[in-house]
Amino acid sequence: MKSNDNRFEDQLFLEAAKLWNLEKLYIDLAEQKPRGTGRETKLTPVGKAILRGLLCGHSPKNIAAALHWAPGTLCVELTKGLYRYVETLTSRESNTLKNWRDISKWLEAAGYKTPKHRQDWGDAPDNSVFYGRTTELDILKQWIGEQQCRLVTILGMGGIGKTSLAAKLAQEIQGEFDYIIWRSLRHSPPLNQLLINLIEFLSNQQQCNLQQDTKVLISRLIECLRQHRCLVIFDDTQMLMRRCAHAGQYREGYEDYSELLTQVARERHQSCLVLNSWEKPLQMELLEQETSYVASFKLRGLLPEEARKILAANSLSGKDEEWEKLIQLYRGNPLALNTVVSTIKDFFNHSVSEFLTWNAVLVAEPLQAKLIEQLNRLDVSEMEIIRYLARKRTPVLREELRNNIQLGSDSKLISTLKSLERRSMIEKITERSQTFFTISPVVMNVTRENYKIELPYSTSRLLPTSSSYLITNKLSIG
Template identity: 60%
Template sequence: MSLTNVSASFQEKFPEATEFWNLKSLYLELAKQKLNSTGRETELTPVEKACLRGLLCGYSPKEIAAVVNWTCGAISVELTKGLYRYVEALTERESNTLKTWRNIPKWLEAAGYKTPAPRQDWGEAPDVSAFYGRTEELNTLKQCIRQKGCRLVALLGMGGIGKTSLAAKLVKDIQDDFDFIVWRSLRHAPPLKQMLASLIPLLSNQQPCSVLEDTNLLISQFIECLRVRRCLVVFDDIEMLMRSCDRAGHYREEYESYSDLMRQLSQQPHQSCLLFNSWEKPLEMELLENKTCCACSLKLDGLPFKAARQILEAHNLSGSEPEWYRLITIYRGNPLALNIAATTIKEFFHGSISEFFSLNTLIISEPLKAILFEHLSRLDGSERQVMCYLATHHQPVSLNQLRNYFNLKEFAPLNSASQLINVLQSLERRSIIEKIANTSEMAFTLQPSVMKVTKEYCNV
């Protein structure tokens, strides 16, 4: 291949960088730094320009090498001896201070070379003006997205635990890191074709897509949008795509293409992130988290005492310190359950936690009961058997106790240890049981509110 053809070949790589970066100015300024470094007046080479565009689009050196058909070692030498040093000089940093290639777009954006037009479509995202706690979880998620560059992030936990609010707070906090914010609720279970056909024109300023397009083609077009722009896409309520009466994490047959989307989003190079919320953990996340550093999940537990108390205090309740603690413990710091309980206490007990406890019974509101019944209705037969047994025991039940019980009952699906463990793992993925690990033997139990509703559900 002639030098002219080689140059033209490199010029064709990573063209999407032209949309958001002032490349003409960058080429000129970096060429000046090259002159200062080498003493020779010259432009950036075609490969240097291609590497720069690739880095600006979120490609790693290894991914750039694959695109330009060079070895990783050759690209690494080009970057280490040249482009990295020029960028350090241009951004007035000491030589050899660049720790990761991901700093290149950050430094150049801070220096004013990026020209994005931020766009946002918040869909049904909730208002988070009143937000309590979750500092540690927010920091963990920010680290996943900012430092680790995760392309797929899952927020998991039972209904009412605050996944949607935390996601909205996170997006508000990091929105300036992205060119485009899109929030979509999956409450009505849209088919993937329909979802992508609406998102692709939004992210690319193209004509509407046809839902008649091949699903794989739509996925490819969507990922290309995520390469061109740095997008943060949120899918809320993914559990609506999951099967009922089956183990946790399985998509309904007509929604299995969402699993393909998740897999490709985590494995293909792009500069964006898909964040999703779910009651249960999709099975592909188990595999993707182990295979790649570009996927991560966070399971939400209840709020700690201080943040949970802030929710209750906002309702102007009165009570002693032990009563506050008891109320928060009963509902396990679940924000929805606490808000509903606080409303009930205010309306029927004059805001007195003491009067509420004088009834000596656990009150489960209809909205909370509906959520818990929805959780329980998704269980398969073996999961129901385990839940009904746990609901009759106020103390944690060990694995051996469970094995002995189901062996005596001769309930075939739970006769072996492996079958029982699979069921317990599925219930854990649903965030509906509590695992107690601080005993001599692993044990399992239910939250008080889950226990009461499960008793009613199982008629025990």
Template identity: 45%
Template sequence: MAALKASKQGLAKIKQKRKELGWPIGDHRWLEEASSILGVSWEEKGYLADGISEGTWSRFLAGKEGINTPAFKAYCQVLTINWEEVANPLERQDWDSAPDVSVFYGRTEELDRLEEWIVKDRCRVVALLGMGGIGKTTLSVKLAHQIQDDFKSLIWRSLRGDPPLQDLLGELILFLSNQQKTDLSNTLEGRLSQLMECLRSQRCLVVLDNWETVLDTGSLAGHPRQGYEGYGELLKRVGESQHNSCFVLTSWEKPKEVAAIEGPNLPVRSWKLKGLGSDAKNILKEKGLQEESLWEELIQLYKGNPFALKIVATTIQDLFDGSVSDFLNGTLFLGDFEYLLSEQFERLSQLEKKFLVYLGNYAEPISRSQLQDFFCSEISVTELLKALESLNRRCLVEKINNENGTFFTLQPALAKYVTRKYK
């Protein structure tokens, strides 16, 4: 749904007008008057018009998030303000099914760096990568809210459901052109060209969640599925063409098109998301767990994966009366997180699965030469390096560099999953 919010200058005018009326911020008259403007009388109906609530009023005054257009205009009319004078110019947003991020923990470093890439460095494509449950989707929404003022249009879409590329392009073209480009091309090439015109005509932010759903399974990481090769062409076109817009995508694995054209000083970059670290304590606190001194051990066990920790924390409350020590004395519990790991594991090639099982059976990190020695009778060095690179692009192996060289290992939860699967 399209949304509006006030500009910085608009917020100052709103504040001034509100003071002139003399009503306290929490006065219900703001809501009643706005509701009446939209045709619903509070006195007669006992309820407010759609979109008029304490929440939208608070967001209207804060100006950090957009609210639906009718409510924005109604609040402005109550304040006797011309809405066009206070609205962020050409502000158009479509959040579709983006999750609520009002509860958000940490990620300050990631948000600052990503904002720098997109706002200051003018990156055209930014890929947020990480294993399932690590928080990519939530971060993409939080980032979009944080940088939305730098764009004229913003659209967020999930690729779950595997939408055909021409359908997705049609949605993007219609929205970004403000319904002006209705003569959509019947060819993929034509729609790609029409999209690029939109990206050049104004600064747009496009967020595409769950990119892994259009990638192939059973082969090395990052290759498009059969019939979805056009998505790779979309990335190449957006990453290599001149424009001022930005595509942000989230994925379990790095698309090969991103790997081919990314670089620290180039307009295409990727960020591999890690666990929350100490910020994950907020999750455990909200769940009401006991023995705070043991929380760090619990967090490390699941490498700060927010989804895994939420599942585990619920289990600790339900089955261990909130006692972290009792839980830690037992076996590593995966719960519903195991289904997510299974979904990722089944995407791997057979060689990658063998690698994970081998790594999962060793408590210590393993060097590349050790892997080579173990698999020397099965594969060449080239194949080994390709498989390692693929697992790294899938964010399923942890790479450790020290004075003795480069070593590879698995997170405890993933190691537990593969050893349980292949006893």
């Protein structure tokens, strides 16, 4: 017998709300009711309770007991009502739902189950120590949150802090996403391999028997990005790009990544793909013009007040202007500052003033290795410009480059400068309607030490590092 209490059903099986989008289910199932039968056009409190019980894994017999119904009465109710509504809602043939356990399976496949927050941080760094970047984080959060950007690229030279920034960003906005996925592209995984890995994770399956057709896999991934709100980060994206060619061109065999980025940018979905890279993929400029859902952020050094925290945390001594000089010398590069701070502590008794008297630019092993790797990616024309700028101690006028570097045409010179700018390898300065180019003291140091640069007699002496470097695959230019 049905209970005379018309309200107690509302309190049954409420735990279903933790895993299921109940309000949407109530509405969508009610819309499957036959019209013109005199029935209510929405689910009754009892109908909702029965649905919640099934979603929680309770059998019809147990649900009937909780409702004080006879089991046979509930089975009739299910057969005439809820089973048929679920069939229609999930586009199944009539009378194919025979087992009550299929209710949750079919509705989950239809997207009504609220996904648990799943995260795979891969080899993302531990940001237990992180300085500054408040403005950068605010901009990226606005792009991803308010503007709903689908594709965001963080660009910058080695050691500038792209990976740390992306990890910090993901940590701070993880609550807005159903899935967080971090993947390193340092070892250049084939696209299909990466797509299958992502799809399996996003669809909670260990083995999907997915097709190897790239277009099909991209479509499957986009469908996952529509179904759930996902934040996907690709670190070291530059490893997909060609060496010894202008920036942003894909390596042979990796051109299909271009199609992935294009589809992520153009297709409608609720997720965001973040790329970290030394160089900007060429297609990004076109995509940025096509849609407001694509954006690129060029990461520069820490602000002076942020960089000062690194020096203060390491108990360095010195006047304000000496700290400022040290920060400017390394352009606020966090990796460069952290490595030089260690040397100042060990060899200069924590004194910035003593270190600066050496008039030296120290580039320790971690940053040196990154910059050599980046320099080895340049093509001949790019390296010719870098070598020329490395000989100079002051910024060079654009016209000087035009007169002294023969690349065959003005257009080749311009395209080469643009490529170097996309790599964040050169600095452009505009002053009194004149354009100057230079490279940072750190890049200048590494270029001079490792690429056979003939220096003027007045060149500042360099502080030897504590390690010897065996540089392989150097470019032999000039």
